Amino acid sequence: MKKYIETLKTVSLFKDIKEPDLQPLLACLSPKFAQYGKNDIVFMSGDSINSFGIVLSGQIQIVMEDFYGNRSILALTGKGNLFGESFAFAQNEFLPVSVIAAADSELLFIDCRRLVSPCSNSCVYHRQLIENMLNILALKNVSLTQKIELVSKKTIREKLLAYLSAEAQKAGKSSFYIPFDRQGLADYLSVDRSAMSAVLSTLRSEGIINYRKNKFELLKQRKNLP
Amino acid sequence: MKKYIETLKTVSLFKDIKEPDLQPLLACLSPKFAQYGKNDIVFMSGDSINSFGIVLSGQIQIVMEDFYGNRSILALTGKGNLFGESFAFAQNEFLPVSVIAAADSELLFIDCRRLVSPCSNSCVYHRQLIENMLNILALKNVSLTQKIELVSKKTIREKLLAYLSAEAQKAGKSSFYIPFDRQGLADYLSVDRSAMSAVLSTLRSEGIINYRKNKFELLKQRKNLP
DNA sequence: ATAAATCTGTTGTAAATACAACGAAATAAA
DNA sequence: TTTATTTCGTTGTATTTACAACAGATTTAT
Numbered sequence: 001m002k003k004y005i006e007t008l009k010t011v012s013l014f015k016d017i018k019e020p021d022l023q024p025l026l027a028c029l030s031p032k033f034a035q036y037g038k039n040d041i042v043f044m045s046g047d048s049i050n051s052f053g054i055v056l057s058g059q060i061q062i063v064m065e066d067f068y069g070n071r072s073i074l075a076l077t078g079k080g081n082l083f084g085e086s087f088a089f090a091q092n093e094f095l096p097v098s099v100i101a102a103a104d105s106e107l108l109f110i111d112c113r114r115l116v117s118p119c120s121n122s123c124v125y126h127r128q129l130i131e132n133m134l135n136i137l138a139l140k141n142v143s144l145t146q147k148i149e150l151v152s153k154k155t156i157r158e159k160l161l162a163y164l165s166a167e168a169q170k171a172g173k174s175s176f177y178i179p180f181d182r183q184g185l186a187d188y189l190s191v192d193r194s195a196m197s198a199v200l201s202t203l204r205s206e207g208i209i210n211y212r213k214n215k216f217e218l219l220k221q222r223k224n225l226p
Numbered sequence: 227m228k229k230y231i232e233t234l235k236t237v238s239l240f241k242d243i244k245e246p247d248l249q250p251l252l253a254c255l256s257p258k259f260a261q262y263g264k265n266d267i268v269f270m271s272g273d274s275i276n277s278f279g280i281v282l283s284g285q286i287q288i289v290m291e292d293f294y295g296n297r298s299i300l301a302l303t304g305k306g307n308l309f310g311e312s313f314a315f316a317q318n319e320f321l322p323v324s325v326i327a328a329a330d331s332e333l334l335f336i337d338c339r340r341l342v343s344p345c346s347n348s349c350v351y352h353r354q355l356i357e358n359m360l361n362i363l364a365l366k367n368v369s370l371t372q373k374i375e376l377v378s379k380k381t382i383r384e385k386l387l388a389y390l391s392a393e394a395q396k397a398g399k400s401s402f403y404i405p406f407d408r409q410g411l412a413d414y415l416s417v418d419r420s421a422m423s424a425v426l427s428t429l430r431s432e433g434i435i436n437y438r439k440n441k442f443e444l445l446k447q448r449k450n451l452p
Numbered sequence: 453a454t455a456a457a458t459c460t461g462t463t464g465t466a467a468a469t470a471c472a473a474c475g476a477a478a479t480a481a482a
Numbered sequence: 483t484t485t486a487t488t489t490c491g492t493t494g495t496a497t498t499t500a501c502a503a504c505a506g507a508t509t510t511a512t
Contacts, residue, residue: 089361141370
């Protein structure tokens with residue numbers, strides 16, 4: 001396991017755990033190491049899982065398959081990232097997705113029951129681990145909630161204004177940079193890029209926003225609070 | 227606190243904790259009790275919180291306010307329900323919403339640092355508590371992810387088929403009941419009800435689905451898996 | 453049983469979007 | 483610098499939707 005220490009140090013689950021503590025902690029979690037060839041199935045849709053995974057090398061993909069058998073790739077996950085943690089901790093939920101190795105990959109599996117049961121010798125680390133896992137799930141929750149608020153809007157105009165409004169609030173200023181290019185933003189909002197471009201132009205011509213590349217500005221005044 | 231025992235027993239955070247254990251556990255968590263009048267502000271947008279709440283009586287609303295000051299109610303939460311847990315455990319995240327008492331309410335606040343730090347006398351309960359909280363966050367995560375997959379589709383037709391497909395898979399049969407009436411389903415998918423009704427009719431006339439009230443059936447054959 | 457209220461499906465219209473095709477602008481590579 | 487590539491905005495068209503108004507069906511209340 002030693003050769004993966006550098007990778008493991010970057011994993012969010014082990015945040016604020018010092019390198020010398022990592023080794024004994026891992027021993028305590030008794031993770032299962034496994035190698036997969038490209039296109040091997042890691043988790044199968046319909047499974048109920050008790051372990052989540054960490055990608056040590058390679059890459060895995062989260063694949064959705066609907067009732068009719070149409071597949072679509074929901075996510076690609078690489079080195080140092082977790083996968084399956086939501087389903088592992090959501091007891092009795094069946095996986096609606098499959099996890100497939102997108103390349104030859106080395107994965108580490110940790111049983112979530114190990115994570116919550118404190119073991120005699122390393123309670124200190126366990127506490128940090130649990131805190132990290134709560135933080136991971138909570139952060140994901142927050143970002144999913146924010147995204148739902150956007151994609152639930154019915155028009156591109158509404159989606160854009162909701163997104164830009166949120167970014168302005170996050171920045172604390174009416175002028176800010178966004179972390180997407182146009183195609184990325186369109187994908188994030190689940191709309192057509194060129195249609196979105198057209199709406200952006202309209203908003204600018206109406207004097208509601210201004211933008212240049214990734215820098216945006218909201219022009220209209222904030223309503224006064226009562 | 228005794229008068230709220232019946233309510234607390236129904237709270238998901240205390241699942242699988244027996245009534246006699248609840249009292250000492252609460253003492254250990256040292257929750258803060260507070261009363262709010264209608265329209266009082268519980269959490270303010272922009273706050274960073276370390277505690278989450280439990281509604282003992284009354285009702286609270288989650289309110290979103292955008293850059294322009296437009297308010298919209300995202301959720302109503304009543305007796306026995308948690309609120310704010312995602313933000314409390316997502317350290318350093320600022321609340322993008324406000325929490326306001328929708329009626330005279332009695333609330334209980336629990337510091338999330340208390341929840342993760344084991345105290346000498348009640349580690350057994352703490353473990354269950356942590357397991358429950360991980361479960362709560364994970365389940366929310368799962369349902370948010372599923373919802374995002376639906377509302378990200380671009381047409382009502384796609385949304386409906388994705389939703390019905392997921393329900394069929396969940397049920398393990400091509401025929402199943404859905405937990406919404408038409409308006410509820412339209413709200414869930416973020417579309418117009420009458421437009422959705424029209425699309426449902428089209429799908430039925432095309433022989434793709436069949437339905438009657440809340441009972442739906444997918445008619446087309448599953449693709450054979452390779 | 454009757455009336456009232458709610459839910460559901462239908463239709464027409466105006467509005468918004470997806471999609472495709474294209475050219476200009478910006479960026480990266482040679 | 484020149485070329486190649488990517489990104490971005492514009493336009494036209496066909497598709498899809500939201501919205502409003504309405505009628506039949508179903509459920510609930512009286």
